[in-house]
Amino acid sequence: MHRPPSAEAEVAAELADVRPEFASRYAAELPGARAAVLTRLWRALAHEPLPWVAAREPGREGLTLRLLDGRRLHGPHADPYATTAYVTAVRLDETTYDDPARLLTALSVPHGTSFAAELGHSVASLALARAGQDAHPKEWPGRDWEWEQRVVDGHPFHPNCRSRPGFSVAEQFAYGPEHRPVVTLGRVPVRADECLVTGEWPQDLRDGGRLLIPVHPWQAEHVLKRPHDDGIAAHPLMSLRTLALPGGPHVKTALSARLTSSVRDISVYSIGLSATLSDFAQTLAARMDGLLHITRTLGAATAHSPDLAAVLRESPQEYAGPGERVVPVAALATTELPGSPAWLAEFTRLALTVGLRLLELGVALEAHGQNLLVVLSASGSPVRLVYRDLADIRVSPARLARHGIPVPELTGRIVTDDEPTLRRKLFGSLVAGSLAGTAGSGAALRGALEAVVRDLPGTTDLAALCAEPLPTKALTLMRLSPGTPGDQWAELPNPLVGDGP
Incomplete structure (x- = not known):
């Protein structure tokens, strides 16, 4: 029986045609990329509520998963907060696997075939991303997109950390931020x-009675297939579909491709709420004693289609003072800063102070390493935070009212008074996401949390953070449950409880 070529082989063949000078570097990066994706997958297998895992049995030599069909899957002890690739192989009964895509295929679980293909793309694209890197200069970047483009490995915990199905090798080089291209946006x-327009749509994106909506070139070619003008040179940020205009705002474009977990279009719902949320966010930031800035949405427009929409936002660099740098939290791991326990504790104190205070007031941020940025002083100390992209926060009218804050006119999924939902949103993104990804291990995360939680103002949310399992999105379960809408969740061992990870 003929077996189709793997994603690794497909990328190698394309690379030989379009960038042959990278072929040997790509091949050399493949084992490390497999281990990186396998480590993320093993975290999911060890901790997510997967219906075909009957039991998890820790032992002296590692962790064994007993599957419902009687098979056993064995691997190392799983640190749910580790960001290094420590899983190089796992054993399914008597067969050893070092390739995450082949492992998932062998597991033969429902909806596993498409997810296995995504894992193959993740490995191949990650190896391609790493192959294009040179050593970071000792000097820190001076421009916002240069910080963003240092995040080569993508999401620190998602097996689809670098999955880009639908993108050719040439398109990955042309549009992927880790390859540092300049991208020319179209204007439709x-x-x-x-159109639905909120905020102020700029005059240079108008042509008489028409709006000129910025579109990503991939979207223009593969989805829209309609006439457009070129001419906006921009630098892609870590989300790929959001780009920085030199000296100007950031442009979030629709990109109807599945990257990591989601199709990156822009809903009409989010455009409709954008101006209200932006104004509301400024009133919240004013209550934070200078510890938090929230980037303003300048304007947003949609042709009543999630495939043709754009959002213009302030650059977070607007909030840097003299000598300061504004750094996405995801990029902190590319510096030496997290290696200092004192610095990590200082950053953790700042992040939890801001996140818990906002949660008490009634707003749960989606504070993962892409949305959350930290302002560093000239000496590297974390002094305040910047948050961007309000599309997926949660707002509690009851909590806002309790604190005398006018409730904005919001509807839909963003509004909830459910306390577990609010806490999952913040703790899953900030603690199990940003802080864990920066710490890099359960031990480092535990040390940072222990150093600061006793000094934070006592709230019921803090009590829950200190005593309950940490929530995190069950990213693999979500990819294996295509018929289940919305987020699904896993519970991770709390570093502050018992021995922790």
């Missing part, structure tokens, strides 16, 4: 009366 003209 749409009659203004056929």
Whole structure:
């Protein structure tokens, strides 16, 4: 029976055609990329509520998963907060696997075939991303997109950390931030009366009675397939579909491709709420004693289609003072800063102070390493935070009212008074996401949390953070449950409880 070529082989063949000078470097990076993705997958297998895992049995030599069909899967002890690739192979009964895609295929679980293909793409794209890297200069970047483009490995815990199905090798080099290209955005003209616009849409993106909506070139070629003008040179940020205009705002474009977990379009719902949320966010930031800035949404427009929409946001660099740098939290791991327990504790104190205070007021941020940025002083100390992208926060009208804060006119999924939902949103993104990804291990995370939680103002949310399992999105379960809408969750061992990870 003929077996189709793997994603690794497909990328190698394309690379030989378009960038042959990278072929040997790509091949050399493949084992490390497999281990990186396998480590993320093993975390999911060890901790997510997967219905075909009957039991998890820790032992002296590692962890054994007993599957419902009687098979056993054995690997090392799973640190749910580790960001280094420590899983190089696992054993399914008597067969050893070092390739995450082949492992998932062998598991033969429902909906596993498509997810296995995504894992193959993740490995191949990660190896390609690493192959294009040179050593970081000792001097820190001076421009915002240069910080963003240092995040080569993508999501620190998602097995699909670098999955880009639908992107050719040439397109990955042309559009992937880790390859540091300049991307020319298109502009699609749409009659203004056929669009929903919130905020102030700039005059240089208008043509008489038409709006000129910025579009990503991949979207223009593969999805829209309609006339557009070129001419906006921009630098892709770590999300790929959001780009920085030199000296200007950031542009979030629709990109109807599945990257990591989600198709990156822009809903009409989020465009409709963007101006209200932006104004509301400024009133919240004013209550934070200078510890938090929230980037303003300048304007947003949609042709009443998630495939043709754009959002213009302030650059977080607007909030840097003299000698300061604004760094995405995901990029902190590319510096030496997290290696200092004192610095990590200082950053953890700042992040938890801001996150818990906002949660008490009634807003749970989606504070993962892409949305959350830290302002560093000239000496590298964390002094305040910047948050961007309000599309997936949660707002509690009851908590806002309790603190005398006017409730904005919001509807839909963003509004909830459910305390577990609010806490999952913040703790899953900030603690199990940003702080864990920066710490790099359960031991380092535990040390940072222990150093600061006793000094934080006592709230019921802090009590829950200190005593309950840590929530995190069950990213693999979600990819294996295509018929289940919305987020699904896993519970991780709390570093502050018992021995912890």
